[in-house]
Amino acid sequence: MDRHAELLPRNFSLRVDSSRASTPSNGVEFRDRIIVKKFGGTSVGSIERIEHVAALVARERAQGRLPVVVASAMSGETNRLVALGNQIDPSYRGPAYDMLVASGEQVSIALIVIALAKLGVPAKPLLAYQLGIETDSVYSKARIKSIRTKELEATLVAGVVPVIAGFQGVDEEYNITTLGRGGSDTSAVAVAAALQLGACEIYTDVPAVFSADPRLVPKAREIPRLSFEEMMEMASLGSKVLHVRSVEIGAKHGVRIHVRHTFQDREGTWIVPEGEIMENPVVSAVTHDAATVVFKLAPIPGETAFIAKLFSVLSEKGVSVDIISQSQLERGYRLAFSVTAEDEPLVKNVLAAFLPSEVKVETLNDVAKISTVGVGMRNHPGVAARFFSVLADKGIQVQLVTTSEIKISAIIDRDRLDDAARALHSEFSLDI
Amino acid sequence: MDRHAELLPRNFSLRVDSSRASTPSNGVEFRDRIIVKKFGGTSVGSIERIEHVAALVARERAQGRLPVVVASAMSGETNRLVALGNQIDPSYRGPAYDMLVASGEQVSIALIVIALAKLGVPAKPLLAYQLGIETDSVYSKARIKSIRTKELEATLVAGVVPVIAGFQGVDEEYNITTLGRGGSDTSAVAVAAALQLGACEIYTDVPAVFSADPRLVPKAREIPRLSFEEMMEMASLGSKVLHVRSVEIGAKHGVRIHVRHTFQDREGTWIVPEGEIMENPVVSAVTHDAATVVFKLAPIPGETAFIAKLFSVLSEKGVSVDIISQSQLERGYRLAFSVTAEDEPLVKNVLAAFLPSEVKVETLNDVAKISTVGVGMRNHPGVAARFFSVLADKGIQVQLVTTSEIKISAIIDRDRLDDAARALHSEFSLDI
Numbered sequence: 001m002d003r004h005a006e007l008l009p010r011n012f013s014l015r016v017d018s019s020r021a022s023t024p025s026n027g028v029e030f031r032d033r034i035i036v037k038k039f040g041g042t043s044v045g046s047i048e049r050i051e052h053v054a055a056l057v058a059r060e061r062a063q064g065r066l067p068v069v070v071a072s073a074m075s076g077e078t079n080r081l082v083a084l085g086n087q088i089d090p091s092y093r094g095p096a097y098d099m100l101v102a103s104g105e106q107v108s109i110a111l112i113v114i115a116l117a118k119l120g121v122p123a124k125p126l127l128a129y130q131l132g133i134e135t136d137s138v139y140s141k142a143r144i145k146s147i148r149t150k151e152l153e154a155t156l157v158a159g160v161v162p163v164i165a166g167f168q169g170v171d172e173e174y175n176i177t178t179l180g181r182g183g184s185d186t187s188a189v190a191v192a193a194a195l196q197l198g199a200c201e202i203y204t205d206v207p208a209v210f211s212a213d214p215r216l217v218p219k220a221r222e223i224p225r226l227s228f229e230e231m232m233e234m235a236s237l238g239s240k241v242l243h244v245r246s247v248e249i250g251a252k253h254g255v256r257i258h259v260r261h262t263f264q265d266r267e268g269t270w271i272v273p274e275g276e277i278m279e280n281p282v283v284s285a286v287t288h289d290a291a292t293v294v295f296k297l298a299p300i301p302g303e304t305a306f307i308a309k310l311f312s313v314l315s316e317k318g319v320s321v322d323i324i325s326q327s328q329l330e331r332g333y334r335l336a337f338s339v340t341a342e343d344e345p346l347v348k349n350v351l352a353a354f355l356p357s358e359v360k361v362e363t364l365n366d367v368a369k370i371s372t373v374g375v376g377m378r379n380h381p382g383v384a385a386r387f388f389s390v391l392a393d394k395g396i397q398v399q400l401v402t403t404s405e406i407k408i409s410a411i412i413d414r415d416r417l418d419d420a421a422r423a424l425h426s427e428f429s430l431d432i
Numbered sequence: 433m434d435r436h437a438e439l440l441p442r443n444f445s446l447r448v449d450s451s452r453a454s455t456p457s458n459g460v461e462f463r464d465r466i467i468v469k470k471f472g473g474t475s476v477g478s479i480e481r482i483e484h485v486a487a488l489v490a491r492e493r494a495q496g497r498l499p500v501v502v503a504s505a506m507s508g509e510t511n512r513l514v515a516l517g518n519q520i521d522p523s524y525r526g527p528a529y530d531m532l533v534a535s536g537e538q539v540s541i542a543l544i545v546i547a548l549a550k551l552g553v554p555a556k557p558l559l560a561y562q563l564g565i566e567t568d569s570v571y572s573k574a575r576i577k578s579i580r581t582k583e584l585e586a587t588l589v590a591g592v593v594p595v596i597a598g599f600q601g602v603d604e605e606y607n608i609t610t611l612g613r614g615g616s617d618t619s620a621v622a623v624a625a626a627l628q629l630g631a632c633e634i635y636t637d638v639p640a641v642f643s644a645d646p647r648l649v650p651k652a653r654e655i656p657r658l659s660f661e662e663m664m665e666m667a668s669l670g671s672k673v674l675h676v677r678s679v680e681i682g683a684k685h686g687v688r689i690h691v692r693h694t695f696q697d698r699e700g701t702w703i704v705p706e707g708e709i710m711e712n713p714v715v716s717a718v719t720h721d722a723a724t725v726v727f728k729l730a731p732i733p734g735e736t737a738f739i740a741k742l743f744s745v746l747s748e749k750g751v752s753v754d755i756i757s758q759s760q761l762e763r764g765y766r767l768a769f770s771v772t773a774e775d776e777p778l779v780k781n782v783l784a785a786f787l788p789s790e791v792k793v794e795t796l797n798d799v800a801k802i803s804t805v806g807v808g809m810r811n812h813p814g815v816a817a818r819f820f821s822v823l824a825d826k827g828i829q830v831q832l833v834t835t836s837e838i839k840i841s842a843i844i845d846r847d848r849l850d851d852a853a854r855a856l857h858s859e860f861s862l863d864i
Contacts, residue, residue: 047516047519047520050520051520081539084479084539084543085542085543085546087479088479088482088483088543088546088547088550089546089547089549089550092546092549092550094545094549095545095556095557096541096542096543096545096546096549096555096557097542097546099538099541099542099557099559100538100539100542100543100546102538103535103538103539103542106531106532106534106535106538107513107516107532107535109528109531110517110528110529110531110532110535111516111517111520111528111532113527113528114517114520114521114524114528114529114532115520115521117521117524117526117528118520118521118524123528124527125527125528125531127531127608129561129606130606130607174561174562175562176559
């Protein structure tokens with residue numbers, strides 16, 4: 001277990017069951033030829049693109065490799081499905097929601113298999129229940145517990161390309177679960193981990209991970225190598241390139257992740273163990289998340305029990321609370337916390353049911369989170385001071401703050417996000 | 433086994449496994465309360481309609497019944513999915529095709545469950561793999577072999593409404609299969625048979641089975657009761673109201689089928705054993721099928737072996753040949769046969785690969801099949817004479833003919849279909 005594992009939640013465990021796999025006698029060479037290739041929604045966003053993906057897979061196979069494909073739903077499809085469900089009841093969460101949204105991947109893997117067949121490549125579409133991608137039962141945010149590799153290895157041994165539906169799993173009762181938006185990355189890295197591979201390819205619509213979102217920061221640069229730890233922070237902090245859980249699994253199982261462009265035949269960003277990176281800048285990237293909402297509650301009782309109960313109820317409903325701050329008022333306390341904008345209706349429901357009527361709730365919608373991330377921050381004190389100086393110089397007010405060994409995050413007004421991102425990117429010498 | 437069973441194919445068998453079911457001690461009463469309700473594509477064609485269906489199910493449940501819902505894909509959805517696949521390769525058939533088109537039902541049952549939840553009715557979406565709806569592996573035309581009732585009965589016992597994806601099954605290897613267009617009817621009747629029920633409700637967008645298609649024959653009337661045997665013929669002959677296999681299963685297992693309108697609260701047509709109908713007209717209905725194609729091959733060798741081989745190759749590809757005729761030419765023979773228009777590309781592929789180059793193939797696309805059906809035909813000779821006289825009087829040319837004890841079918845020019853249908857409907861005293 002490498003050092004990144006300590007960042008992983010305690011209950012993380014990915015059981016690998018390949019005991020019954022019938023790998024050929026030259027098992028090592030066989031495994032070395034397997035390559036997991038994950039294609040995101042834009043990569044399979046049209047019939048033309050699906051045929052491009054099939055051609056890419058066919059070429060790889062012609063070169064003697066054994067591709068395993070993991071695919072997302074066609075771009076726009078998951079949103080369409082979510083909207084259908086929301087038309088009936090936007091607050092519903094449960095097995096039907098996951099079954100609904102998981103259908104998009106079923107369509108895209110079927111189409112990829114048809115496109116491969118057209119090229120003469122035998123392929124098989126595989127859903128989570130067929131592959132035994134077992135998760136917990138936290139619908140719409142499920143976590144993978146184990147993957148059987150028997151079917152997968154048998155398919156590969158038969159010379160057939162497995163084309164796996166990303167994003168979905170099944171719980172103990174074989175109900176469909178989903179892993180949260182972006183979860184196909186996690187499916188791919190978990191499949192690579194289960195197959196005991198050292199790497200996994202994530203094909204997407206950007207050529208690499210950037211030092212900031214180029215739409216916000218025109219001087220952003222591509223990052224050739226990033227540590228798992230940094231990427232995990234960036235994914236948690238709003239970078240949309242990778243699903244955070246995929247990076248956790250990559251770190252724990254030593255699966256290096258290669259983020260690259262589907263339609264450009266060149267290297268992108270490698271996410272690797274920190275020890276494999278020679279030199280780190282102080283800050284590796286500036287990350288933002290515009291989909292943030294802050295709730296301010298006052299006055300509330302000061303007892304920890306009250307606050308603990310509130311956060312435990314939120315957690316039961318599947319809300320991940322991000323930054324929390326508490327401050328004393330003349331009478332009682334003020335509690336402020338941020339959540340992802342998607343969870344706003346859920347939080348409002350919980351607060352309405354939980355809070356005594358005298359507690360006033362203020363919701364801040366026009367905010368965003370800006371962060372700097374870098375393992376180099378460990379050895380360079382004073383980063384926080386520079387971070388806040390930059391924002392102060394620009395007259396940007398900070399609502400909430402949180403820091404870790406390798407990141408600083410602040411909630412600011414959303415209309416100052418561009419300014420803040422550019423100034424921080426420049427301050428930490430990341431500009432091209 | 434009633435007399436209709438002799439019409440069933442020899443290999444038909446629907447194993448009913450309810451041995452391990454934990455039905456409550458008042459098992460008989462429990463079973464009497466179960467009612468299978470199947471909703472077609474137009475019945476779930478919009479969010480509003482899905483909410484109507486949920487209200488209908490909730491009302492039934494409030495009256496103490498135990499509804500089991502079986503649903504089709506939202507109208508238009510299966511066509512959309514088929515079109516996606518066809519954009520890549522219209523000739524592809526295999527597991528990926530079935531997985532593709534089966535996704536539509538996954539969406540509709542999830543939405544129905546969300547709509548039921550909104551009304552406070554606990555419900556569970558169930559896919560074929562969860563329910564053990566086992567079929568053979570004839571992709572896109574699979575036949576149900578058995579249904580486990582354990583999950584279903586457990587769900588009912590728990591007070592939860594099972595909402596089952598129609599149209600789909602799984603084969604022995606747990607790949608998704610589909611039952612052919614309209615196959616959700618078959619899912620519903622098979623579920624009712626597995627639960628050993630005496631009836632099944634099929635909700636659709638027409639109020640009943642008509643004596644002819646009212647769009648062709650304005651004087652068509654509703655039929656209150658039809659025998660299984662007649663409905664089987666009508667479904668085979670182009671009536672779109674019920675999937676033919678659903679009627680076979682109903683006949684074999686004594687599941688009466690009630691065809692009724694989703695949005696009109698009144699009785700429609702009951703499909704029942706012939707013995708339950710007091711008096712039969714000579715002809716019960718005039719049925720047509722505009723989606724027919726005739727192939728004419730000449731000259732071909734006269735040996736039965738050649739023709740047998742051709743039809744066996746077509747059958748292997750999943751083509752059902754309908755009417756066949758052979759006639760002698762000066763040199764060799766002419767073979768003509770009709771198939772459903774959907775199979776035209778498949779037939780063309782088979783013929784191109786199979787036939788010697790000297791055989792000329794003529795394809796007639798502008799044809800249709802017109803039929804009269806009625807168990808009364810058994811006791812009334814001369815129906816065929818009247819049938820052909822009517823067509824002759826109208827100057828309508830007959831390309832191919834076939835008859836059975838209870839039906840006469842002819843292939844005619846498609847532009848004479850309306851004339852033929854109206855004239856036959858009038859001749860056999862079916863006009864309102």
